[in-house]
Amino acid sequence: MGNTSGSGTTTEGNGIEICGNTLPQEVMYKIFLYVPVKDLVTSVTRVCPYWHNLLTEHHFWFTKVLREGFRLPAATKQRLLEEADEAQVLRILQGISGGYLPLNTNLICNPSGREKLNHWKVKHGGDGMIVEDHPVGTDPIPAEAGLPTQHCFVTSYGICSRLQVINLESIGFDPHVVDILKPAIHISEWVSARWDCHSRSNIVVSLEGLESIQQVKMHWSSQEENVINSHWYKMERTLVDYPKGLKRITYTNVGKDSAFWAGHYGAKTAGSTVKFVL
Structure with missing residues (x-):
């Protein structure tokens, strides 16, 4: 010029x-x-x-x-x-x-069911998994959860599961970039049981690298000590050590009620989260 x-x-x-x-x-x-x-x-x-x-x-x-x-x-x-x-x-x-790399943001689509069961691969047990726009039989989801709505997934008397796969390359994270940045991986979910029925919920997160696969498991039950039915609790874990060349993360939630009651008395979950934290 x-x-x-x-x-x-x-x-x-x-x-x-x-x-x-x-x-x-x-x-x-x-x-x-x-x-x-x-x-x-x-x-x-x-x-x-x-x-x-x-x-x-x-x-x-x-x-x-x-x-x-x-x-x-x-x-x-x-x-x-x-x-x-x-x-x-x-x-x-x-x-x-x-902001082109999705850091410090939730990688899970439709984390609470606002879009019904879209983005999830669902296996229905009992009377099936449903979505409530406001949790029935529990307290409202607390403000500290930071969720935009009161939607939540609800399970039944048979085991219900929902699964979502995050392909990292498709969102701008090829394995080499993950290896260089090595961000912490934050996994979390809010869970509750109805006031009148015990239930349980499990999270299984599979982290697939170029040469190995690591699984992270979290378990919650309303029958555990110090748990009060109808209250909401946060299951969470932060990982700093995971497989090299990470390319795929699979998030699975599994839940049911503990009384085998017809209907939807099983665990309620919201805010499923997988987040790269830097």
């Missing part, structure tokens, strides 16, 4: 000049930190060679990641610095700061 008249000019290969002085790199960095990532990647980087060079430096993107509210653990930052594929590192940093 050639010189233009005025107090602020852009010179080819040299960025912006004001009163004959080129803005220092540090000043350009501070300006770019406030520009949306989409604009930086798709247009700003193409203005001139100088800007392109600034916006392909890892130092800037580490700062941009921090500016957007992400704090990389020291071990994660070290893996990024040691990664030989610099283009991959650049894509990862841009993906984090721009």
Whole structure:
């Protein structure tokens, strides 16, 4: 881009000049930190060679990641610095700061049944699994669950299960990216039993890597000590150690009532969550 008249000019290969002085790199960095990532990647980087060079430096993107509210653990930052594929590192940093990588967000679709049983592979037992738009026979789902509605899944006297598979590559996480970032994996679900009938619920999460599979299991029963029927409880687990080359996560919930009563007196569940936390 050639010189233009005025107090602020852009010179080819040299960025912006004001009163004959080129803005220092540090000043350009501070300006770019406030520009949306989409604009930086798709247009700003193409203005001139100088800007392109600034916006392909890892130092800037580490700062941009921090500016957007992400704090990389020291071990994660070290893996990024040691990664030989610099283009991959650049894509990862841009993906984090721009929200293109689904970090700190629930990867489960329809986690509480607001869309009925869509997105779930369901096996019905007894009188089948249903969805209630407000839980019947229990307290309302507590505000601390952070759920937008009161929908919940409800099981019956026979074992009912629902399963959902998360293919990581389809959402932007190829196995190598997961290995570099190594985010914690948070798994959780809210569960309750009716005031008049005991029930139980299990979560089984299968994490499939390139060479191995790990299973995480959580069990809840309203007959356990200190559990009060009609109250809601949170089953949760955070994983920091899981198979290398993670490519697929399968989330399964299994539940039933403990009295073998006809109808839908089994465990109620809501807010199924699988989340990469960084």
